[in-house]
Amino acid sequence: MSQELRAVEWTGTGLALIDQTALPHRTATVDVHDVDTLVDAIRRLVVRGAPAIGAAGAYGVAIALLQGEREGWTDDEVREAVARVREARPTAVNLMVCVDRVMSRFDEGLDAVLAEAAAVQREDVEANRAMGAFGADWLLERVGADRPLRILTHCNTGALATAGWGTALGVIRELHARGRLEVVYADETRPLLQGSRLTAWELVHEGIPHFVQADGAAAGTILRGEVDAAIVGADRIAANGDTANKVGTVGIALACADAGVPFLVAAPTTTVDLATPDGTAIHIELRGEDEVLEWGGVRTAPAGSRGHNPAFDVTPGRLVTGLVTERGVLEVSKGELPGDRLR
Numbered sequence: 001m002s003q004e005l006r007a008v009e010w011t012g013t014g015l016a017l018i019d020q021t022a023l024p025h026r027t028a029t030v031d032v033h034d035v036d037t038l039v040d041a042i043r044r045l046v047v048r049g050a051p052a053i054g055a056a057g058a059y060g061v062a063i064a065l066l067q068g069e070r071e072g073w074t075d076d077e078v079r080e081a082v083a084r085v086r087e088a089r090p091t092a093v094n095l096m097v098c099v100d101r102v103m104s105r106f107d108e109g110l111d112a113v114l115a116e117a118a119a120v121q122r123e124d125v126e127a128n129r130a131m132g133a134f135g136a137d138w139l140l141e142r143v144g145a146d147r148p149l150r151i152l153t154h155c156n157t158g159a160l161a162t163a164g165w166g167t168a169l170g171v172i173r174e175l176h177a178r179g180r181l182e183v184v185y186a187d188e189t190r191p192l193l194q195g196s197r198l199t200a201w202e203l204v205h206e207g208i209p210h211f212v213q214a215d216g217a218a219a220g221t222i223l224r225g226e227v228d229a230a231i232v233g234a235d236r237i238a239a240n241g242d243t244a245n246k247v248g249t250v251g252i253a254l255a256c257a258d259a260g261v262p263f264l265v266a267a268p269t270t271t272v273d274l275a276t277p278d279g280t281a282i283h284i285e286l287r288g289e290d291e292v293l294e295w296g297g298v299r300t301a302p303a304g305s306r307g308h309n310p311a312f313d314v315t316p317g318r319l320v321t322g323l324v325t326e327r328g329v330l331e332v333s334k335g336e337l338p339g340d341r342l343r
C-alpha cells in the first residue's frame with residue numbers, strides 16, 4: 001500500500017502533498033495553490049526527500065503560472081516566484097534540476113509545463129524500479145546468495161521521499177519481494193525522525209520485518225556483524241562520488257569500511273551533480289536550533305544550550321562501495337566515478 005502512495009499529486013488545479021510532519025500518527029494532506037505555501041511546505045519538510053522535492057518543484061512552475069494568471073503577474077514576476085521555489089532548500093540538487101527542466105518549457109505555456117512535470121514524476125518512479133533491481137542483484141551477487149539479507153538504512157528513502165517506490169528503500173522492497181530480506185535496521189534519524197516516523201510507517205504497512213534503532217546504535221550494529229550491508233539515499237552526489245545525505249550517514253560509512261560491510265548509496269542520476277567537483281563544494285543546509293533542542297514542542301535541552309543542526313553530512317567517495325543508479329551500479333570506492341561514467 002505505502003509503496004504506491006504519492007507524496008506529491010497534481011490535482012488538476014494545484015498540488016496535494018502528504019503532510020510528512022504529521023505521520024505516522026495522523027494522515028493529512030496540504031493543498032498547494034500558491035508559491036508561498038509550496039515554499040513553506042518544502043522548508044518545513046511537509047514534502048521532503050530529494051526526488052520528492054524535485055517533483056514538487058517541477059509542479060511548482062505550474063503553481064506559479066496559475067497564481068500569476070490569478071494575480072496578474074508579469075512573466076518576470078512568475079519567474080521570480082519560481083526562483084523562490086528553486087531556492088527553498090539548498091542541498092538536494094533534484095530541486096534545482098527539476099525546476100530548470102520544467103522551466104525550459106516555460107514559454108510553451110501551462111500544458112507543456114504540466115506535461116514536463118508529469119514526465120519528471122513518471123521517470124522518477126521508473127528510475128526507482130530500475131535501481132531496486134540493480135541494487136538487489138548487486139547485493140545478492142556480492143553479499144549473499146545463500147540466505148536472506150540483513151540491511152541497515154538511514155532516514156527515509158521510500159515512496160514518501162520520491163515519486164514512488166523509493167531509492168534505498170526501493171532496493172529493500174525489491175529484496176523483500178524476492179524473498180531475500182531477513183530484517184531491516186532503520187535508524188530513527190534525529191532530529192526529525194524520518195526513520196522512526198516515516199520509514200517505519202512504510203515498512204509496517206508492507207509487513208517488512210524491521211527494527212527501529214537509535215542513530216547512535218548504527219555503528220555498533222555494523223561492527224558486531226549484525227547487518228550484511230547498509231544502503232542509504234542521497235541529496236547531492238559530486239563528480240568524484242562524494243555524497244551529501246542525511247546527517248549521520250558518514251558515521252555509517254566509516255563503520256562499514258572498518259567492518260568490511262558494503263556501503264551502498266541509491267540515487268537517480270538526477271541527484272548526481274557533475275558541476276560539483278567534490279563534497280567540499282556542496283552547500284550543507286543548517287536548520288533551526290530548536291529542532292535539536294526540543295521534540296514535539298517540549299524542550300529537552302536546558303535553557304542556555306545552543307543547537308547545532310546540519311541537516312546533511314558528506315560521505316567521501318572512497319567510502320562508497322557502490323552507487324546504485326537507474327543505469328547500473330558504479331563501484332565508486334574502486335574508482336568508477338560519476339563524473340567519468342554519467343556524462
Ligand SMILES: CSC[C@H]1O[C@H](OP(=O)(O)O)[C@H](O)[C@@H]1O
Nearest residue numbers: 048049050157161233234245246
Ligand atoms: C530519496 S532521497 C531521500 C533523502 O532526503 C532526505 O533528506 P530530508 O528528509 O531532509 O529531505 C535524506 O537525506 C534522504 O536520504
